[in-house]
Amino acid sequence: MRICIVTDAWRPQINGVVRVIESVRREVEAAGHQVTVIEPGAFLSVPMPTYREIRLAVFPARKLRRLIDAARPDAVHIATEGPLGLAARALCKRRGWPFTTAYHTRFPEYVQSRTGVPLAWMYAWMRHFHKPATRVLVPAASTLTELRRRRLRNLWLWSHGVDTQVFRPTEGASFSDLPRPLFLFLGRIAVEKNLPAFLDLDLPGSKMVAGVGPERESLQRRYPGVRFVQPDDDEAIARCYSAADVFVFPSLTDTFGLVLLEALACGLPVAAFPVAGPRDVLADTDPDHPVGVLDDDLRKAALAALALDPAPCRAHALRHDWAAVATLFLEALAPLPRRVAEGTAPTPVSGEADADAESSADLEVERVR
Incomplete structure (x- = not known):
């Protein structure tokens, strides 16, 4: 089978969406x-407002159509709801092709935290975006329940995994200069990660934040006693x-929290709030051999996790x-008509060659219903 994955998130970003696509691609191949990933690196792009590390493709419809053909x-x-996802969605709709989408990220909550746009508006738009999909892949049971409550349909439970060959207990790990115990956050350093809830805690030892993101510089200034590091590959x-x-x-x-599984694979117990994501990752753990602590009091959870055995993690x-x-x-996946795979893509509907102008396909300007 030849599979085309369209994503607005890709390297050099290291985030959960990229990790999932790369890992699934490796296993599927x-x-x-055969997997073709269409990502922003193939297009003219600009930095995303408020998050410069993310690049957004500019007017991608014409080139995206050529790459898909x-x-x-x-x-x-279609893995994401950005410009490439919108262009691919519009192309598939015009041609009458079935397609699947994924709900990797709580996009409405993230937009609200950055712009103040009401959640109801954003979820109306999400229903609009995902409505034509044959299936919407959702990473966790609690997220699926929430999306059903938000009236999204055609949901397909699709959990995530971890590469336990890469993420494993590593001998001779560094940071021996930091007072123990060492409490770590690793991931995207952005407002939606709620990092002050961790960094404000009164904890013994040291705190470390690993990663990049738009909030990194401001948090470094605000918390000078915290060690900030930027690992450049999976081994780091x-x-x-x-x-x-x-x-x-x-x-x-977070809809899942892939970093939680990565930490556990390295024998590191976790502490988190009892919310979707952490609850799903820890849902099927052995109660006699806990691997994490969930508590509305995050300090209490972090201190309790210190006593947990790394082996069950x-x-x-x-x-x-x-x-x-x-x-x-x-x-x-939803199979396309046989003639597409055989190389005889359908004749463009009225004006498809010009529809890239610029851009019912790129911006999907149509009434949100």
């Missing part, structure tokens, strides 16, 4: 399928996890295999 896909999956990330004593995850909005992560995640992904 190992199973004998060249791939001759058997299935199209694994060393950060292995050096710490507790992984503290203050986010209230690693054992829990080993149960989350990317091969199983890739199988669910393949089962969810």
Whole structure:
């Protein structure tokens, strides 16, 4: 099968969306399928307002159409709701192609936190974006329940995994100069991660924040006693996890929290609020051998997690295999008409060659219903 994945999130970003796509791509290709990823690096792009590390494709419709046609896909999956996702959605709709989408990120909450746009408006737009999809892939049961409450349809539960060969306890981890215990957050340093809820805690030892993001500089100035580091690859990330004593995850909005699984795979217990994401990651743990502590009092959770055994953490992560995640992904895909895969794409509907002008496909300017 030839699969085309369209995503607005890609390297050099290191985030959960990128990690999921890369891991699923690796497993799907190992199973004998061909995957084409269409991402912002192939397009003219500009920095995203308020988050310069993210690049947004500019007027991508014409080139995206050429790339999709060249791939001759058997299935199209749209991973994100940005400019590339909008352009791919519009193209599939015009051609009458089925496609799948994914709900990786609580986009409405993130937009609200940055702009103040009401959640009701954003969820109306999300219903509009995902409504034509044959299936909407959702990473956790609690998120699926929430989206049903928000009246999204055609939802498909699709959990995530962790590469336990890369993320493993690492001998000789660094940061030996920091007083113990060491409490770590690793991930995107952005307002939606709620980092002050961690950094304001009165905890013994040291705190460390690993990652990049738009809030990094301001938080460094605000919390001069916190060690900020920027790991540049997966091995460096694994060393950060292995050096710490507790992984503290203050986010209230993550749909899953892939970093929680990565930390556990490195034998690092986790502390978090009892919200969607952390609850899903820890849902099937052995109560006699806990791997994390969820509490509305994050300080209490962090201190309690210090007493947890690293061995069950690693054992829990080993149960989350990317091969199983890739199988669910393949089962969810919607096959395209046979003539597309055979290289005879349908004749453009009225004005498709000009529709790129600029841009019912790019900006999807139509009434939100």
